[in-house]
Amino acid sequence: MSTTQEKIAELKEKRAAALLGGGQAKIDKIHAKGKKTARERINQLADPGTFEEYDAFKLHRCHNFGMEKNQFLGDGIVTGICKVNGRSVYIYAQDFSVLAGSLSETLAEKIVKLQDLSMRNGIPIVGLNDSGGARIQEGIEALRGYTDIFTRNVLASGVVPQISGVFGPCAGGAVYSPALTDFVIQVNLQSYMFLTGPKVVKAVLNEDVTVEELGGASMHTTTSGVTDYGAPTEDDAIEYIKGLLSFWPQNNMEDSPVVETADPSSRRSEELNTIIPDNPNAPYDIKDVIRSTVDDGYFLETKEAYAPNVVVGFGRYGGKSVGIVANQPAYYAGVLDINASWKAARFVRFCDCFNIPIITFVDVPGFLPGKEQEFGGVIRSGAKLMFAFAEATVPKITIITRKSYGGAYCVMSSKHLRCDVNFAWPTGEIAVMGAKGAVEVLYARGAKDEADPAAYLAEKQEEYNKQFSNPYRAAERGYIDDVIEPAETRKRIIDALDSLKNKRDDTPMKKHGNIPL
Ligand code: HXC
Secondary structure (H helix, E strand, O other): OOOHHHHHHHHHHHHHHHHOOOOHHHHHHHHHOOOOOHHHHHHHHOOOOOOEEEOOOOOOOOOHHHHHHOOOOOOOEEEEEEEEOOEEEEEEEEOOOOHHHOEOHHHHHHHHHHHHHHHHHOOOEEEEEOOOOEOOOOOHHHHHHHHHHHHHHHHHOOOOOEEEEEOOEEEHHHHHHHHHOOEEEEEOOOOEEEOOOHHHHHHHHOOOOOHHHHHOHHHHHHHHOOOOEEEOOHHHHHHHHHHHHHHOOOOOOOOOOOOOOOOOOOOOOHHHHHOOOOOOOOOOOHHHHHHHHOHHHOOEEEOOOOOOOEEEEEEEEOOEEEEEEEEOOOOHHHOEOHHHHHHHHHHHHHHHHOOOOEEEEEEEOOEOOOHHHHHOOHHHHHHHHHHHHHHOOOOEEEEEEEEEEHHHHHHOOOHHHOOOEEEEOOOOEEEOOOHHHHHHHHHHHHHOOOOOHHHHHHHHHHHHHHHHOOOHHHHHHOOOOEEOOHHHHHHHHHHHHHHOOOOOOOOOOOOOOOOOO
């Protein structure tokens, strides 16, 4: 019979073995590649000393291919709970030192346990992926394990925030877990995600493509839109995750934490009174408007490199978290296209899930015309955005800074999509279409009979501009609640948020809507 002291010593021994994962040699190999281990990543995310591990002693049960002799405590993943910015977060990190972090039945059970805890206790969950995929020796059990994880990703959606970091390989069906979560962060040049790798692409399509081209962060942040942020380093990826979490509530039943600020609520932004160029077609950067109005100029953008004609991200006004959606006149004149509409729609839905008010800055000439867009289903994409804004019951505030034309007016959180407070700057142009297009339709035929058709059209354009390219027609109808001086935008947003703090709104009872996916 061993003594208590011997038992404690045994525990310590086992714990030390578990901490080493696949062993020092494997850890050294990871470091030699410039990567961090699962535990180092967790320690970086967690507030110091707060990580508590679960299932450190779990072992796989596979007996194929002599696997019973290939055992490592914890079985290729580190899971547990920690504090991030002082609040609880469940975290798991795949441990590449153990069989390349490949997913066994038991490894999946560890993730599933965490997912169930996260939903039950209303605590966000962060997964750091770095894995060779299904554990090949196990086969079908790994497939079940993956699918159990995917199912919980779906069930947890809209209940607790879910973040995926992709720090190494993530291939085949494994990609579905990140894809099902709310935000995906990849580390540049060391991570990749694809359903089928370069070898299969070569075999099936006879095309040569590199891992980086096919699934690197630069592709996913610019082209597929699967990834929200490409981090230059692992440390930066972790900082970004911390930043995201700081803006959100723990679950769908809470509000975001209020973060005290020394930035006065009534601070004027004089620079906004001159930001709109006299030439209506000249660009300006909407991010300047955002940064000059949010608390301390701090705006955390997501999907920055994808469809930059719309800008989305998180900020605070008077300490309260908001999601910001803004057309970007500095990129393609801020036009709405397929990608921009989808990007904004997904962001709006995230905010609505988690009680985060939405501030929308509008300067949009319309939807991008053309065969490519129509063939690609721009109608469906615009409808996604319409659906997302109309469905959202969180406080919604819209500021039209310049153009707001046609369908794009309707879709960009207009009053008629149940927006609560709609402001326009005096530079707002709210009309069914731009003056040039309108005059073409109305007067092109008549202009032919004029002595100087060009001068006639210019005069009509001027007339149209005077009548319609302003915010007052909309204000006369109450579609705009007030026309405000640009410099007072911050104060007006903060006041509006305050007025909406007890907002209650509902949608008709239903199982769920059928968003045009
Ligand atoms: C079991 C694996 C493994 C796997 C790697 N290892 N992948 N063991 N199952 N999937 C083991 C290796 O045998 C090796 O063991 C150790 O992990 C480290 O692997 P290396 O190849 O030495 O590392 P590296 O050179 O860094 O390459 C990493 C890698 C490569 C790119 C991930 O190992 C790789 O391509 N693995 C196979 C990937 C794959 O095809 N997975 C199955 C996909 S199918 P030793 O003992 O030598 O150190 C799939 C279906 C999912 O995932 C469907 C879900 C619905």
